[in-house]
Structure formats: structure tokens, C-alpha cells
Amino acid sequence: MNPKQELGRRLQAGIKESEPMSLHTSWKVGGPADYYLLPADEGELQEIVRYGNKTGLPLFVFGNGTNLLVRDGGIRGLVVHLGAPFNYIYREGSSLRAGAGTPLTMLAREAAKEGLGGLGFGAGIPGSLGGALVMNAGAFGSYIGRLVSKIRLVRFDGKAITLGREDIVFGYRKSNLAEKGIIVEALLELGKGDSEELNREVEHCLAERRRRHPALPSAGSVFRNPPERPAGSLIEEAGGKGLSVGPARVSEKHANFIINPGGASAGDIEELIERVRRLVREKFAVELQAEVRIIGEKR
């Protein structure tokens, strides 16, 4: 029995075969996932993890696909996406408990509405809470890791556990969470604030993003900022703005963004990433590290 037959019988929400990842990534590129799974709850997620263990099929967790370059050959094995059933927010005192599938912008708006401060920076970051926690997403001098008090996840042996703050390590756009399992929900400790002021902060962050970032499909900042200087300014000064491979182009608005105006392949984007890296290496002897994660197989 193949995964579609075996898991399809057990999962309410179903399973898609050969699902084009270009439908799900913010860059709008990426070949097919062999099996794209949408668990309806934590129990189904555990079933999927155990099935992966039993069959030896690799398992990849996909959030909103806003920090991923999925190659044109796609992803072998199982891709699990925590969608609508994991999109929820509950208030608990001055904390919010939210599902991993909750969009960060929705969470920022809800916190502001509730008069809870600390999440305004997240408005406009297009990821899910799960992806934001793994990447320790941040902006405007703040980041999600500092708000975390507990995280519930399904470990790779299928067991569900809750991690305390002391079990989690956050760094610059990284954490130790992906190696621990699949995040199901998090409890974020927020401060009390004035709802109107917090709403204004949310609107300000959204407006700043519109002002600074290109509107065309991208994955946000491609490279991590090296200690010397922001990656964008190194790329701009090296003459990288407007550099292109096929339709993929380094944005004129923000040099650390690569945009897909339409028709680019993941191969074009990956090659452009390499060209930009080479340009900056030759000009400044700085080796840029990718912030976006490159996954899947080449065509």
C-alpha cells in the first residue's frame, strides 16, 4: 500500500500526491512534493510522524514557505503542513497561546487588539508562528524568541512534549527547535500595553515594510547580515542591484531581496544567489551566508 492509500484512510484532511510546491512558496517556485499532508490535529500529526518512521520516508515540515527555496526537482517523501486546524489564538492572562499554523501578522494584530505588547515587530512578516519560532524571526530590533515561555511539539519519535524556556536556544535567525520536532503551539508572554498605541505600531511596521521592501514574490532577506555591515548594503555597493539570472533579479528597492517577477525557476534563483555571493566575496572578501533555506532536489 502506498502512503496515499495507507495514510489517506486514516487522515481526515487528506493527502495530496505530487503537489507543486510553487503553489505554496512565497517565491512561487519549487517542484512537486511526493506527498503533501495536512493533518487535522495533533493526533494525526503523530500518526504521520510514526508512519514516516515505520517506512523510512523522509519528513519535511513546511510552514508558509516564506523562507524556503524549494528546488525544481521537488521534495521526496512526506511534506507536512500545519494549516487551518493549527491556526488559533487564545488569551491566557497576559500571554497568548497560539497554534503553529497561525500567521504571524494575525498574531501581531490580535495582540494589539487585546492590549498586549511585544509582537508589533511581527506585523508584515509573512511566516507562520511555527516557521517564525524555528527561524527566530525578527524585525525592528526585536525577535520572537524573547517572548516564548513554552512550546508544544511532536518529537520525531511521535511523542508530544512541552518544552520550557530553558530547553530552547535562540540565536540570530536560528534556534534549536527544528532538531527537536514539529512545533504544534506556543505560549508567548507579552506585556500590558495600550491597544490604540499597539495598533498604531502594527500599522507603522506594515507601512515601513511597504516602503522598504519590493512587492513582487520573494523570500525576504536572502542573506544573513554579517557582523561588518548589512548584507543589503554590501550587495548594493558591490554593484549587485539589478543583477539577474533568467527572470530572477536582485531587487532595485532592497539589494538583499531576490524577486521573481514571474517565470523564474528555483535554479535561476539559486544561481543568482551564488553570483551575488561571488560578487561580494570578490569585492569585500566577505562570505555571505544564506538566511533562506534551500531544500529539495535539482531537476
Ligand SMILES: Cc1cc2nc3c(=O)[nH]c(=O)nc-3n(C[C@H](O)[C@H](O)[C@H](O)COP(=O)(O)OP(=O)(O)OC[C@H]3O[C@@H](n4cnc5c(N)ncnc54)[C@H](O)[C@@H]3O)c2cc1C
Ligand atoms: C516579503 C518577506 C519579508 C520577510 N521579512 C522578514 C523579517 O522582517 N524578519 C524575518 O525574520 N524574516 C522575514 N521573512 C522570512 C520569513 O517570513 C520568516 O523566516 C518566517 O519566520 C518563516 O516562516 P514560514 O512559516 O514561512 O516558514 P517556512 O519558510 O515554511 O520554513 C522555515 C523553516 O521552519 C521550519 N518549520 C516551519 N514550520 C515548522 C513547525 N511547525 N515545526 C517545525 N519546523 C517548522 C521549516 O522546516 C523550515 O526549516 C520575510 C519573508 C518575506 C517573503
